[in-house]
Amino acid sequence: MTFCAAPSDTSMEATQIAPMRRGACPSLSTPMMTGDGLLVRLRPEKSGFALAELTAIADAAALCGNGILEITARGNLQIRGLTAQTVPLLSQKIADAGIAIAEGLAIETPPLAGLDPAEIADAVVVADRLRAAVAAHQPPLALAPKLSVVVDGGGQLNLGAVTADIRLRAVQTNGQARWLMALAGTETTARQIAVLEDAAVVPAVMDILKNLAAIGRHARARDIVGAVATRWATTFNLDEIAPMVPAPSAAGIHDLGDERSVLGIGLPFAQIHAHSLGTLLEALDILGATEIRLAPGHALMVLGIAPDQIGAAQALALGHGLRAFPRDPRNHIAACAGIGACVSARIDTRAVAQMVVDTAPALLDGSLTVHVSGCAKGCAKPSASALTITAAPTGYGLVVNGPASEAPNAYIEENNMRTALEHLDKLVSERKQGGESARSCLTRLGADGITAAVQQG
Ligand code: SF4
Numbered sequence: 001m002t003f004c005a006a007p008s009d010t011s012m013e014a015t016q017i018a019p020m021r022r023g024a025c026p027s028l029s030t031p032m033m034t035g036d037g038l039l040v041r042l043r044p045e046k047s048g049f050a051l052a053e054l055t056a057i058a059d060a061a062a063l064c065g066n067g068i069l070e071i072t073a074r075g076n077l078q079i080r081g082l083t084a085q086t087v088p089l090l091s092q093k094i095a096d097a098g099i100a101i102a103e104g105l106a107i108e109t110p111p112l113a114g115l116d117p118a119e120i121a122d123a124v125v126v127a128d129r130l131r132a133a134v135a136a137h138q139p140p141l142a143l144a145p146k147l148s149v150v151v152d153g154g155g156q157l158n159l160g161a162v163t164a165d166i167r168l169r170a171v172q173t174n175g176q177a178r179w180l181m182a183l184a185g186t187e188t189t190a191r192q193i194a195v196l197e198d199a200a201v202v203p204a205v206m207d208i209l210k211n212l213a214a215i216g217r218h219a220r221a222r223d224i225v226g227a228v229a230t231r232w233a234t235t236f237n238l239d240e241i242a243p244m245v246p247a248p249s250a251a252g253i254h255d256l257g258d259e260r261s262v263l264g265i266g267l268p269f270a271q272i273h274a275h276s277l278g279t280l281l282e283a284l285d286i287l288g289a290t291e292i293r294l295a296p297g298h299a300l301m302v303l304g305i306a307p308d309q310i311g312a313a314q315a316l317a318l319g320h321g322l323r324a325f326p327r328d329p330r331n332h333i334a335a336c337a338g339i340g341a342c343v344s345a346r347i348d349t350r351a352v353a354q355m356v357v358d359t360a361p362a363l364l365d366g367s368l369t370v371h372v373s374g375c376a377k378g379c380a381k382p383s384a385s386a387l388t389i390t391a392a393p394t395g396y397g398l399v400v401n402g403p404a405s406e407a408p409n410a411y412i413e414e415n416n417m418r419t420a421l422e423h424l425d426k427l428v429s430e431r432k433q434g435g436e437s438a439r440s441c442l443t444r445l446g447a448d449g450i451t452a453a454v455q456q457g
Pocket residue numbers: 336337338342343344345346373374375376377378379380
């Protein structure tokens with residue numbers, strides 16, 4: 001077994017620990033303390049990682065942390081189980097591998113940006129212009145650590161479900177590509193502000209960022225959305241903008257046209273061990289993979305595999321226990337890190353998630369997401385779910401149509417969970433009317449019907 005060398009005193013002093021609270025954002029320079037040690041979150045500066053780069057990160061995670069890597073719901077990479085002594089070495093390993101990590105304001109683009117033939121406009125170009133404007137601003141803008149901007153060209157794997165402070169979405173109006181700007185939310189919850197010509201995008205976003213910086217490092221777009229909406233009264237009728245089509249599951253093969261395709265591989269319940277990732281990357285390399293991009297939905301997008309090899313790569317990923325098909329029931333469960341990894345967790349979220357897969361397949365038809373949360377914070381899915389299983393004082397709470405923070409509709413003793421899920425599975429299987437989805441069936445049964453089923457002795 002290899003152990004990390006102790007870093008110099010100077011590098012240890014340079015490691016600041018981010019407090020574990022809302023608004024804190026762990027990075028290499030400010031890792032966050034969790035239940036299994038320090039955690040850092042990384043975003044590559046480029047669109048993705050070369051295979052050798054991700055292999056180097058996996059090796060460094062095994063050497064400096066507990067070997068567990070995660071991809072978050074919005075597609076960031078997390079390394080767990082670090083210590084104040086090993087974080088500087090991790091930084092060094094990443095720098096030695098020549099990997100540039102993005103710092104500062106998160107400006108996010110869809111995982112297939114610049115490659116997707118369905119895009120209305122290239123989000124990468126706009127994101128790069130925006131990054132350059134932010135970097136050139138003097139004095140540097142002091143912004144909230146978790147502030148984010150989404151630039152979405154409107155392709156297949158869009159970022160509609162990802163929450164952002166500022167959203168830019170390419171739209172076609174009068175036969176021309178323009179950018180719909182919205183603030184504070186997902187594609188469906190953000191306040192639409194204006195439709196902008198391409199040249200107006202960067203000045204508009206910079207104006208908002210400067211306003212936020214003037215308020216202070218805690219300011220988020222939700223704090224100024226009303227004032228910005230008034231100021232940006234638009235000549236376009238925002239009601240005429242077509243709604244975004246929800247993105248499909250990242251897991252599976254996605255066609256890029258011109259006989260090109262990309263394989264989406266989801267991590268089961270968001271995690272993978274560094275050794276598994278290393279062997280997967282080695283095998284994907286042999287099959288011709290050239291680049292890995294991180295994607296929302298805890299997924300990796302594998303680029304460069306020839307069409308006649310992509311089926312083999314998909315089978316390989318499945319053989320590693322990963323989600324490689326759109327119909328994998330695990331695509332429809334959101335689970336946070338849980339007990340052993342988070343100090344706030346009171347249940348083993350991953351074990352419960354697997355129990356849902358094993359005992360309640362009728363729920364996982366793709367029409368809803370079952371959310372398993374270690375506490376009321378609901379990190380894995382802050383928005384409401386048709387079913388949320390959360391920690392309760394003596395077992396589990398079941399929230400119907402709500403977030404983890406809501407009071408549970410039913411309480412289930414720890415030892416009764418499997419039986420409760422079997423009853424729920426039976427209820428949905430028996431009551432589904434011809435062609436009905438699990439979501440629609442649960443909506444029809446209502447909270448009372450669901451509660452009665454799970455509390456059945
Ligand atoms: S939701 Fe999960 S990861 Fe988030 S604080 Fe609670 S237990 Fe920890």
